[in-house]
Amino acid sequence: MTGLRIGVVGGSIAGCAMAIAATRAGAEVTVHERSDGALQERGFGIVMPPSLHRELLASGYLGADMETVPVGTRVWLTRAPGGRSTRELARQRAPVAACNWGLLWRALRGRVGAGVYRRGLPVESVARAASGRGVIRTGDGEREYDIVVGADGHGSVTRAWMAPDVRPLPAGYLAWRGTVPLDVLGDLPGPLELLRDAWATLGFPGGHAVFYVIPGPVTGSRLLAYVVYGAAPRGTGPDAYVHELAGEHFPAEWAEVVARGGAGARGVHPVADFMAPLVAEPPFLLAGDAAGVTRPHTASGAVKALQDALCLERALRGGAASVAEALGRYAEERTAEGTRLVELGRRLGHHLVERTPDWAAMGPAEVEAWSRAALNGARSYLYGGVHRP
Numbered sequence: 482m483t484g485l486r487i488g489v490v491g492g493s494i495a496g497c498a499m500a501i502a503a504t505r506a507g508a509e510v511t512v513h514e515r516s517d518g519a520l521q522e523r524g525f526g527i528v529m530p531p532s533l534h535r536e537l538l539a540s541g542y543l544g545a546d547m548e549t550v551p552v553g554t555r556v557w558l559t560r561a562p563g564g565r566s567t568r569e570l571a572r573q574r575a576p577v578a579a580c581n582w583g584l585l586w587r588a589l590r591g592r593v594g595a596g597v598y599r600r601g602l603p604v605e606s607v608a609r610a611a612s613g614r615g616v617i618r619t620g621d622g623e624r625e626y627d628i629v630v631g632a633d634g635h636g637s638v639t640r641a642w643m644a645p646d647v648r649p650l651p652a653g654y655l656a657w658r659g660t661v662p663l664d665v666l667g668d669l670p671g672p673l674e675l676l677r678d679a680w681a682t683l684g685f686p687g688g689h690a691v692f693y694v695i696p697g698p699v700t701g702s703r704l705l706a707y708v709v710y711g712a713a714p715r716g717t718g719p720d721a722y723v724h725e726l727a728g729e730h731f732p733a734e735w736a737e738v739v740a741r742g743g744a745g746a747r748g749v750h751p752v753a754d755f756m757a758p759l760v761a762e763p764p765f766l767l768a769g770d771a772a773g774v775t776r777p778h779t780a781s782g783a784v785k786a787l788q789d790a791l792c793l794e795r796a797l798r799g800g801a802a803s804v805a806e807a808l809g810r811y812a813e814e815r816t817a818e819g820t821r822l823v824e825l826g827r828r829l830g831h832h833l834v835e836r837t838p839d840w841a842a843m844g845p846a847e848v849e850a851w852s853r854a855a856l857n858g859a860r861s862y863l864y865g866g867v868h869r870p
Contacts, residue, residue: 483507488617488626490604491633494783495769497589498790499630500597501542506797510597513617517601525658526695526706527783528577530862547588548696550579554679557848559840565733571848574865581696607642615764627804629765637771643762649753652776654712654834657723657749659742660704671734684840685730687711689833705738710834719749752776756823761812763805773819776826778833780863789815825859
């Protein structure tokens with residue numbers, strides 16, 4: 482399986498990771514990225530399992546110079562009844578490596594050769610040539626490849642060719658994401674002390690919020706990243722509504738964290754999910770959000786894209802006799818995993834947003850029982866053993 486020509490549609494995290502995988506497997510790779518600028522400003526905080534981070538370091542996808550913030554504990558919080566103070570419900574062993582989306586993209590992009598990465602030429606369409614190879618069409622012509630990787634996000638032109646009937650399924654609620662520099666939170670000792678070695682989930686009626694520390698854009702700097710999940714507002718703009726939501730339901734210090742996240746450091750989007758019925762059909766395969774999007778409660782967007790890349794490398798280097806056999810191995814593993822994550826995301830969304838428990842009545846035993854019910858036997862690196870605060 483050496484000597485292949487592989488074209489990658491999309492140059493974000495998934496596209497760069499797939500390009501690295503294909504190059505490591507001996508292929509000649511070209512990445513087609515529609516944007517003419519750098520992508521590091523896209524996205525906010527993300528997390529990944531420490532085991533995956535170690536694997537990416539050991540295999541050369543990432544370098545040790547890409548900063549992460551490793552923490553080992555998940556703390557469950559809510560607002561104390563009748564006041565604005567914080568009540569801690571439980572602690573779970575849930576190690577994560579917290580990352581900055583932009584720094585992760587920059588680290589992966591640095592391992593994709595300059596001549597490989599073609600910027601500013603959107604892919605207009607893909608097709609299958611009479612030879613059976615894949616065709617990528619851009620404004621400057623057509624190119625044929627042995628494999629075309631669709632890593633072009635939820636609006637993928639590659640998926641539109643493979644599975645034109647797949648549409649996102651709205652969850653019916655929103656996610657507000659933001660970041661705040663730690664140096665503007667010095668007068669909020671409670672959140673800063675707790676997040677020194679943990680990440681937090683704050684439950685409220687009709688939703689929850691997640692807080693964690695990530696590396697900032699300058700080496701050694703830190704940002705507090707947050708995401709708030711709740712119903713769409715009525716009669717007010719979604720950007721202003723998150724302040725109302727936090728003010729009404731959060732402990733005072735945590736509401737202030739959200740209040741200090743300026744509009745320029747915050748984004749809001751509807752939560753939705755979908756999954757392609759099959760993520761590879763020679764000569765095409767899908768990766769990252771092009772293959773499927775799960776509700777973000779699984780924290781698997783970038784994780785799934787990186788695992789897709791590792792799977793592609795294994796498939797190409799694993800002794801397959803043909804492109805079809807290699808892509809068949811990829812499809813078998815990654816279709817099943819994507820489907821599992823979509824189902825898990827829907828269950829977690831039901832328990833965390835659509836039918837929230839009475840958080841104020843919960844303690845360690847209740848959080849443990851609730852977690853087991855929400856997972857329903859599924860595995861997730863975000864949930865571990867519960868112990869008392």
